[in-house]
Amino acid sequence: MLTKKEKIIVDSIVVASDNNPLKPEFPSDNPKFPATPTYKIEVPGFSNVWLKDESKNPTGTHKDRMAWEIIVAYKNFLVAKDKGQIVGELPHMSIISSGSAAIAIQTQLNKYNLPNLKVLVDTNTDQKIISKLEKIGCEVFVTDLSRKSLNWQEILILTHNKEGFDITSNEAIDPFYDWLSYEIINNSPDYCFIPFGTGNLYENILNVNKKEISAVENNHDPRFGGDINTLMNCNFLGATTNNPQTLADKLYSPHLPFVHFDEQWIRFYRYSGYCGKGSGVHLVKEKFMQEAMKIAEDNSIDTEPSGIAGLALMLQMKENIDTSSKILIINTGKAKI
Numbered sequence: 001m002l003t004k005k006e007k008i009i010v011d012s013i014v015v016a017s018d019n020n021p022l023k024p025e026f027p028s029d030n031p032k033f034p035a036t037p038t039y040k041i042e043v044p045g046f047s048n049v050w051l052k053d054e055s056k057n058p059t060g061t062h063k064d065r066m067a068w069e070i071i072v073a074y075k076n077f078l079v080a081k082d083k084g085q086i087v088g089e090l091p092h093m094s095i096i097s098s099g100s101a102a103i104a105i106q107t108q109l110n111k112y113n114l115p116n117l118k119v120l121v122d123t124n125t126d127q128k129i130i131s132k133l134e135k136i137g138c139e140v141f142v143t144d145l146s147r148k149s150l151n152w153q154e155i156l157i158l159t160h161n162k163e164g165f166d167i168t169s170n171e172a173i174d175p176f177y178d179w180l181s182y183e184i185i186n187n188s189p190d191y192c193f194i195p196f197g198t199g200n201l202y203e204n205i206l207n208v209n210k211k212e213i214s215a216v217e218n219n220h221d222p223r224f225g226g227d228i229n230t231l232m233n234c235n236f237l238g239a240t241t242n243n244p245q246t247l248a249d250k251l252y253s254p255h256l257p258f259v260h261f262d263e264q265w266i267r268f269y270r271y272s273g274y275c276g277k278g279s280g281v282h283l284v285k286e287k288f289m290q291e292a293m294k295i296a297e298d299n300s301i302d303t304e305p306s307g308i309a310g311l312a313l314m315l316q317m318k319e320n321i322d323t324s325s326k327i328l329i330i331n332t333g334k335a336k337i
Contacts, residue, residue: 002082006090009112010078013071019178021223026068026179027058028108033223034183035065038328041299043311046323052184055302055333062201062332063104066176071108073173094118094159096145096168098250099129100335105167106138118159122146122253132337145253169198177201181208182223188230189328191321193310196238196281197251201332206236206266210274232273238281239313247289250306278320288312296331304334 016023024033036056043049057064080086092115102119109117119138122145133140141159152166181204194202212224213232246252269275289305292312296303310329
């Protein structure tokens with residue numbers, strides 16, 4: 001049985017639908033589909049570049065979508081408890097974060113009066129970010145993340161949360177970015193440039209694209225509104241870095257756990273016709289990060305190098321791109337510190 005407080009919480013978390021575009025679930029205060037805008041931007045040397053702008057989310061990044069799925073998971077916990085399937089207090093969640101994911105999640109946890117997030121940060125994390133996390137209610141733990149890759153058990157131990165759940169990568173939780181992925185592929189671009197950190201977003205976009213290309217006629221997801229012929233030839237390009245001194249610090253980790261990419265996986269998708277033959281993940285040179293930030297500033301885009309790394313990769317690959325093609329840049333935004 002639920003306590004009075006828990007009944008209030010479970011009733012306050014409203015999930016309108018899983019996939020009805022007329023009944024979207026995000027953002028919770030004002031659900032809409034698409035949830036964030038896509039608009040044309042000016043890039044010298046290119047004539048048809050569009051920006052999917054996730055900086056318009058509540059805390060400024062695409063991580064707000066992940067945060068909502070965590071809230072939905074807590075609702076599922078409470079429903080199970082009400083049925084007598086589980087007992088005891090609600091568990092805490094743990095995560096490795098450089099800031100944006102933790103800020104987004106804790107903001108939502110505060111809204112619904114749920115257990116505080118336990119956050120594991122690197123020793124080099126900016127003190128301003130740590131202070132922000134602590135101010136909004138996160139329990140922050142500091143460790144040297146460069147020493148080794150951590151599994152979920154180790155993350156729980158380091159965050160004093162043995163009875164909780166690590167959500168740095170938890171496959172049991174619904175995909176974080178399925179609605180966003182539909183918002184992206186519905187634009188039917190020829191090229192789609194995506195920041196690549198853990199790889200969660202890139203993987204989700206490719207999997208949704210595969211699902212719709214493979215769908216039997218008239219059996220598409222209700223949210224789908226793209227052009228199959230274009231999408232099966234769309235080049236999905238992930239932008240990442242292996243430079244410890246990179247401007248795109250949210251994309252780099254010496255032991256980034258749970259990365260969702262390997263060359264065989266994307267080769268299989270290319271051979272199967274689920275994406276364009278140029279699809280893949282590439283390292284971005286720093287000079288193009290700087291150039292991308294200048295263009296973002298000229299277009300009044302709220303972002304940081306990690307968020308606009310896709311634009312940097314596009315600039316780097318200019319000689320190999322038809323500059324008149326429809327190009328979609330994913331701006332994952334910048335956390336509101």
